[in-house]
Amino acid sequence: MGDIDWASGEWTTPPVHFETKDDGLYVTARKGSDAWRITSYGFIHDSEHALLAPFEQASAVEVSFRLNFAAQFDQAGVFIRHDxxxxxxxxxxxxxxxxxxGAVxxxxESDWSLSPTPGWDGRLxxxxxSRSGNALxxxxxxxxxxxxxxxxxxxxPDAVVSAGPFCCAPTRDGLTVHFTSWRTTAPDASLHPES
Known part of the structure; x- marks a missing residue:
């Protein structure tokens, strides 16, 4: 367990541009990129820029990035794919x-949950x-x-899945996300931390 090499992943949809530097991976998203299936909006979008590697049972994947968004539905995080x-x-x-x-x-069909995070902009x-038993x-x-x-x-628990960093820019050109790390660690010891 440890850092995952950016070069070891495979793109679900290649971005406009990506570049590895000493301080991480820079990914420029294509306008219209997104991941969604049917619910509420009626459309299917499967054009996310996700860089994926195998995600084993009883392990966790962590993705870090600098938050610097400005347009409706700019997004980045971790993507877990079965099919x-x-x-x-x-x-x-x-x-x-x-x-x-949030999470989708x-x-x-897609199920979306979302909660505001005031004060997170510009931060890491x-x-x-975390994958353990029958839960993520x-x-x-x-x-x-x-x-x-x-x-x-x-x-x-028997599903073959992959995971890694992703970003999307459904409404604009020019979104570049700076991912600083991609790593695998031990899974959560429990759902609820000890008091």
Missing amino acids: ETSWIKAGIEWSDGQESV VTRG VTMRA TIRARVDDEPWVLVRVAPLD
Whole structure:
């Protein structure tokens, strides 16, 4: 367990541009890129820029990035994919004039949850996906602050899945996300931290 080499991942949809530097990976998203299936909007979008590597049972994946969004639905975080109709994306999204942390759990159709994160803009955000038993636990934090539970979702323990950083720019050109790290760690010891 440890850092994952950016070069070891495969793109679900290649971005406009990506470049590895000493301080991380810079990804420029294509206008119109997104991941969504059917619910409320009626459309299917499967053009997210997700850089994925195998995600084993009893492990966790963490993705860190600098939050600097400005347009409706700018988004970045961690993407977990089983197949084209079964996937989860979790991260920060600029929605209705503010940044929010959320998750989209998709099993044929997408289920979206979102909560505002005032004061996170311009800071280092880390998204964590922990796989254990029949569950995937999503947590988030800014800088070195405590982890916040975002979502718990079912995930077949035998499912073959991949995970890694992602970004999308549904409404504009020019979104570049600076990912600072991609790593694998031990899974959460429990759903609820000890008091």
